[in-house]
Amino acid sequence: MILPKRTTIYDIAKKLNLNASSVSRALANNSNVSEATRDLILKTAKELNYKPNRIASNLRKGQNQTIGIVVPRINQNYFSNVIAGIEEITYQKRYNIIICQSNESYQKEVECINTLVNQQVSCIVISTSADFAKDDHLQAVLDQGIHLVQFDRVAPNLDTHKVLNDTQEASMEAVSHLINQGYHRIALLEGPQNLSIFRERKAGYLEALRKYNLPINEDLMIENAWTKELGEKATEMLLDLPNPPDAIFASTSDFAALGVLTVAQKRNIKVPQQLGICGYANESFTEITNPPLTTIDQFSNKMGKAIANLYFEEIKNKQISTSRKIVNIKPELIIRASSQKNKI
Incomplete structure (x- = not known):
């Protein structure tokens, strides 16, 4: 398909046998152009469906x-x-x-x-x-x-x-909430640690565990789980552990948290009775899952x-x-x- 050529000031000038500079001045409502000429140029521009190129003008x-x-x-x-x-x-x-x-x-x-x-x-x-x-x-x-x-x-x-955002403080608050709800073996779905934001979220998770004197277990921390699919894969690994977690904090995204919930439902694990879940970002779907997902709103x-x-x-x-x-x-x-x- 061949797209139609965009009308330029040169097309208008050619049709009216005028200089392009005169057309440009008229379109800019310059007082140096007579009213009759300006009206003719504006009428022709409309007939030719002329649209100003703002980017070129700004440059x-x-x-x-x-x-x-x-x-x-x-x-x-x-x-x-x-x-x-x-x-x-x-x-x-x-x-x-x-x-x-x-x-x-x-x-x-x-x-x-x-x-x-x-x-x-x-x-x-x-x-x-x-x-x-x-x-x-x-x-x-x-x-x-x-x-x-x-x-x-x-x-x-x-x-x-x-x-x-103060992501470290938010993560600490989320994990502290899980602990106060009676969860004591809390897993972390963490993002790539080359990014400072995910290092901070992990630091908040660890800070909460230390505050409540809970053990830090490397087996409960899964890196690079930020999509629903990766969240599902990470949850399968965690729930297959000899001593699986009783809560999972998906610090990467609500999509990862949705992956956690999906696996829990497939395995007939009751949420929140047997497994607590918290996500991150307050995606719109978190309000309508069953049950609705706890999350962190970043505004x-x-x-x-x-x-x-x-x-x-x-x-x-x-x-x-x-x-x-x-x-x-x-x-x-x-x-x-x-x-x-x-x-x-």
Whole structure:
């Protein structure tokens, strides 16, 4: 299928036997063009279905009112809500956004960044992929004079604006809740430890066990279980142990927690009587599972707005700030039936 050619100011100028500069001035409502000529140009532009190329226009003015966003997965409620929060602010500022998905691949993340740099976006917002290796591509963004804001999964050694949650404190609160509900052999589904955010969540888990003088058992900690399928696989391994856990904290995602619940139901294990479950991120489906899943709300929409506001505060100074801001948004433990053993 051959797509129709986009109408340009040169097409309008050719039809009216005018200079392209005259057409451009008329479309910009410049007073140097007579009213009759401007009306004719506007009428012709409408007939030819002319649409202004805002990106090209901004580049001619030395600016590009476009923000690039790179996230691991677009189809997760957490990341889509962050994007929605960003868009709510950028829409008010008449900025466009370009969304890229790394699909948890470091190589694809690098390609996304290169594409956005070539598009000459004014800012790049990123949450890094699961197999994030090094931050050279992000440093290159700064070297190009492009604003950079990191959120959630960040390169900790890179000096940029960051929007974060206190994930260690949230994880400690979640595990403490499970312990207070009477669970004493609590397993952890943990994310890749090359990412600081998952190291912090594991630290919160360990801190809670130490606080309540519970033993730390390496057999109860399964790394890289952040999808439903990996959550199912990890749960099968844990429940096949000679001494299986009585609760599982899926610190990676609610999708992993859903995997835990799926295996429990297949094995006719009663939740929360025989197995407590807690997830992370407060995905929309957690309210409608049976039983509903305890989880941690990261206030993702609020995070998105904070990200956009950091950028717009910075451009007021018309340069990339040397004073980096870290915005911490406190998450909240949402207690539901999957972990409320004491209520039964």
